[in-house]
Amino acid sequence: MAHSKQQVLQALRLADELGAKTATISAITVAEGLASYAHQFNIGRIIIGQNQTKTYHCGRSLVKLISHQDVNLDLILVNQSKKTSKRPGEHRLPSWDLTTLSSIDNRNGYLMAALGCSLVTVSLVALTRWFDLANVVMLYLLVIVFISARFGRAPGILASFLSVLSFDLFFVEPKLSFNVSDVQYLVTFAVMLLVSLIINNLAVGLRFQAQTARQREQQAISMSYLAQSLSAARKNDEIIDQATVWLIKHIASQAIVVMPNAEAKLTIVSESTVPAEFNWNVTRWVFDHNESAGLATNTLTANPMHYRALSTSNQVLGVLALMPDEVNTFIQPEQQRALDIAVAQITLALERVYYAKVAQTALIKAESERLRGTLLSALSHDIRTPITVLSGLAASLISQTLTIDEQQQLAIDIEQQANVIQRLVINILDYVSLQSGGMKLNKQWVSLEEIVGGNLRHLEHYLKTRQVQIDIPYDIEFIYTDELILSRILNNLLTNAINYTADDCSIAIKATLNPQQQYQITITDTGEGLPEGMEEQIFERFTRGSSESTTTGLGLGLALSRDLVEHLGGTLLANNVQPHGAQFVIVLPWQSLPDQHLLSNNLIPSR
Incomplete structure (x- = not known):
């Protein structure tokens, strides 16, 4: 070989670093491969660099061979130097790769070439009366084709020489001697050897192309598998696992x-x-x-x-x-x-x-900025009103001489405004806690009637003249849930009903077991009802009804209530009722009530 594999690889690496595109071409001859590649990619000019004049077939150079393949190609030969002068009688010997010639595959090929020629010879010697010499030659050529295609060039050449020698030794007079009685047999031997070598060259070329095609097919299949496995991976760990498995299987240990x-x-x-x-x-x-x-x-x-x-x-x-x-x-x-x-x-x-x-980080950041802006905007709008009222009430206490009844009313008004701010802050804190996963469940048996009663007592001043109807059957008076979370849900829904109904409206609270054996708590009012088509939209964050300008709130109450219900494993739905009004339905998982003696022993705490 004129260059080592390491030098070839370094040349390819240098070409890649300089921005060139390299390709490996499989063809019978160099000229045929270059011409075919040029036709395939519509290349009109080929630049050939060589340090010495080199001849290929029939003493013709590579440039002449390429020109013979396609006369329309522009060929440019660079860095050509003159032949170094040789002394008379000095010849350049071909270099042989002894390691390749003595490889295990070639040794097996040499053995098979000897066995094949021996078997054909023994068979034909026994059947020589029925075979002409022309048929004998054909059988030897068959062995040469098989050995060349199966084991490569060197075993095929050995099979060619063994075939000629066997044909001369056993079938040409005088037999068992390399002497010939007729000079014409020398021409036969020469033609037979030449044809054998040509067949060997063609068979080796086809074998090389077949091996290259199989290797490239396997490479394409493995690359396709790698691409599919990597495209299915969604994390770096999965990608690295798939990549290392493929690399260890195909490239390295x-x-x-x-x-x-x-x-x-x-x-x-x-x-x-x-x-x-x-x-x-x-x-x-x-x-x-x-x-x-x-x-x-x-x-x-x-x-x-x-x-x-x-x-x-x-x-x-x-x-x-x-x-x-x-x-x-x-x-x-x-x-x-x-x-x-x-x-x-x-x-x-x-x-x-x-x-x-x-992209996900940018999206989360943008969403956080949007939520923060929306929250600050809502807070600046909804906290300003109670703070202004508190400031005015405090100024009234300072600047005026008030009776006891007037002072009591001012204290009630201050408490109401403080409760408004407290509800806003609690909703914000609950929402942040729920979104961050910091809200833990503490389920136990609690009295639904006491939870409802506690919320109504807390909202008593806001109910004013509204009538509240409570329907909680005895068999579902106790419910297995988180008391604090359920109380927050009912408080938000009752506050929403108070905010969006007139003073003379009524509110109904009803608890039942639905046909799917689930707790169902319904809060129904007789107000204006939900805006048309907003039965689901009202549960979105910072979304409020049509009376937004007259009602205090961030638009977090209903969104928080649905999230809290889902945190308990249930669902929260909303719809309008006839002739007018809104209805909110809480559906929670059901659990059978424990034995009555457990209740009597106060294992279920009274709230």
Whole structure:
């Protein structure tokens, strides 16, 4: 070979770094492969560089052979130097790769070539009376075709020579001697050997193309599997697991992925074992410089591992370190090309997850800013009113001489406004606690009637002349739930009914077991009802009804109530009733009541 595999790989790497596109072409001849590639990609000019004049078939140079394939191609030959003068009688000997010639596959091929020729010879010697010499030659050619296609060039050449020698020794007079009685047989031997060698060359070429096609098919299948597995991954850990499994199966014996953590410190994120050859200094250099290093590169080549940066167009996401099984296989151009494609797919998958996180973070930040702005706007509107009232009431207490009845009324008014602010603050705190997961359930058997009564006593001043009807059957007087959360829900719904109904309206509270054996608590008012088509929209955050300008509130009460009901494992629905009014239905999971003696023993606390 004129160049080593390492030199070829370095040349390909240099071409890639300079922005060139490299390709591996499989063809019977170099000229045919180049011409076919030029036709396929509509290339009109080929630049050929060589340091010495080299001849190919029939003493013709590569330029002449390409011109013979396509006369329309523009061929430019550069860096051509004159032949070095040779002394008379000096010839350049061909270089032979003895390691390849003595490989296990070739040794098996040599053995099969000898056995094949021997079997044909023995069979034909026994049947020589029925076979002409022309048929004998055909059978030997059949053996040559089989050996060349199955075992390659060197065993095929050996089969060619053995066939000619066997044909001369056993079938040409005088037999069992390499002498010939007729000079014409020498022409027969020469033609037979020439045809054998041509058949060998063609069979080896077809064998090489078939092997290349199979390898590329397997590579395409494996790449397709890698792409599918990476596209299905949604987290970095899943991507790295799929990538390392594929790399260990197809590229190297060990694969390590290193990525920066939250503190920007490089850490190993793959679960594979770390070999002793792994070098953190090389890894850091590759990450900082966004270049490859180690084995099969031009940088830090003494390291036995191959380091590759997982980089996008604007940043480095991590470093991939590979420990190959066989260096000669790893540095093959096809293997390196497969690695390039795999690294590109892994980087693309990691980049997809990275930008998904960036987009999600930006979305959360934008939503947080929007909610904060909405909350501040609502607070500035709804807290201003009770604070203004409180300020006026306080000024009245200071500047005027009031009777006891007037002072008592002012105290009641101050308490009402303070309760308004308290409800706003409690709703905000409950909503934040629920969204952050800090609200824990404390379910126990409680009296539904006492929860309802406590809320009505707390809202007694706001009810004014409104009539409240309570219908709680004895068999569901006790309910298994979180008392504090259910009380907050009923308080919000009753406050909503008070805010959106006139003083002469009525409010009904009814508890039943629905046909699905669930607790159902219904709060119905006789007010104006819900705005048309807003039965679901009113449960959205900061959404309020049509009387927004006259009613204090952030629009969090109903949204918080639904979230709290769902936290208890139930549902909250709203609809209008005829002839007018709104109805809110709380549905909660049912649990059978414990034995009566448990109630009498006060195991269920009285609230």
